[in-house]
Amino acid sequence: MVTLADLQNRDAVADAAARAWRIAAAVPDPEVPVLTIEDLGVLRDVSVDGDRVAVTITPTYSGCPAMDTIADDVVLALTDAGFGEVDVKLTLAPAWTTDWMSDAGKAKLSEYGIAPPTGRAPVAGPIRLQLAVKCPRCGSLDTREVARFASTSCKALYECRACLEPFDHFKVH
Template structure:
């Protein structure tokens, strides 16, 4: 049996480096899917939250986290799927949003409405007027389809450069 002397911070760093299988320029930490890591001797517990409840990437993410942590010396890795609280684009890191834009996907803009103090008090809900093209920067864009390459993205078209692009929806 392999015995680990890795700390919680080291285990977090290893799990956090796992790439998202749908957008490989992002790690699961960038995306905000990695929620918790706990170390108990040679066992590590990892909590992940899907971007939406039917996300097909979660099995691949679970398997990749298990492989990364067992390769680092953990004898047992438990990956738990945590559905509550529901994932929100607010959990994405600023670095992740920059990586999305550099990759050609418009990052979410604004904050999710759920859980907002202004929403619970009947305050305004912010709406995106337009989405900036990640290629040329134009705001002259239009939504082509509410669903893009994955359910968490919408397909947009830039009227300036005529390029299609995904936009990570705020939720």
């Protein structure tokens, strides 16, 4: 038999978990501060057990130097919001993919001057080649890759031949 107290406790736990998710989700990415870790798809799970919060994050690649900062920022945000114990777990499987980025996050990247990833990460079969990357400033497709790695390893450096501006492109992976 489920009592009223059981239902109220279940609702309280669900409310606390939703609140903890909102707080963790709002943590900005230290490398691209216009994105939150939710926009980026790095935030994977948040669970609450009493006063304890467990957060799972996945790096954009296994050597991502921002993960320690993100973990510290998540702990700080949740403890500042009144949660007692916060445990941030890093998981590498399944591997992060740009498919996890939100549409809002991709729009924020473009507004910030970084060309967002286009297409989907290959699962099986032929790998699609991207023939052009659209300039986030002027919209031209007359661009060229200058360097395979840009300000971070998950981005490539491009140059627009139309407006002559350099820009980062978030690579699909």
